[in-house]
Amino acid sequence: MKKVIFSCVFTIGIFFQAIGQDSFKENNIEDNIEVNWEKDYSKAVKLSKSSKKPLLIFFTGSDWCSPCKMLVADVFQSKKFKNLSEDDFVLYEANYPRNKDLVSKSQKSNNESLKRKFNINTYPTVIIVNSKEHELGRLKGYNLMRDTSYHYSFFKETLNK
Numbered sequence: 001m002k003k004v005i006f007s008c009v010f011t012i013g014i015f016f017q018a019i020g021q022d023s024f025k026e027n028n029i030e031d032n033i034e035v036n037w038e039k040d041y042s043k044a045v046k047l048s049k050s051s052k053k054p055l056l057i058f059f060t061g062s063d064w065c066s067p068c069k070m071l072v073a074d075v076f077q078s079k080k081f082k083n084l085s086e087d088d089f090v091l092y093e094a095n096y097p098r099n100k101d102l103v104s105k106s107q108k109s110n111n112e113s114l115k116r117k118f119n120i121n122t123y124p125t126v127i128i129v130n131s132k133e134h135e136l137g138r139l140k141g142y143n144l145m146r147d148t149s150y151h152y153s154f155f156k157e158t159l160n161k
Helices: 002-026 041-051 066-076 079-088 105-117 149-159
Strands: 055-060 090-095 125-129 135-140
Touching: 041 055, 041 090, 041 105, 055 066, 055 105, 066 149, 079 149, 090 105, 125 149, 135 149
Parallel strands: 055 090
Antiparallel strands: 055 125, 125 135
């Protein structure tokens, strides 16, 4: 009986691993492309106003949050997101690292203000605001199956509002 249960669990594990690998290739996860995240929030807001593009704010713990790291690798470092972001968004990363040397004092201050303003208590959280900083949409977390479709659907739906 134990062998049968072990065989079933092993087979299911192999199946999900194969699906996950196909999903990575399908979503360009292996691309590892850098996008331009603004480091200064006030500059990001000015760019949003001048370009009339919404501002995408990514709340992350870059050096400790595993789902944040997966989201970066799977979505934010893909060709698909780079193309989308260049055309449709201004990007700002609100980073809350344990290693305080990863952000400047002004970034830390801006990020704390944003955390309070948008009532952030989950990482990762992606918020899209218009050029007047009114929230258009919010998506919390990232799934362990690493399915990027939720995020791309969220981006499309928010842009179409």
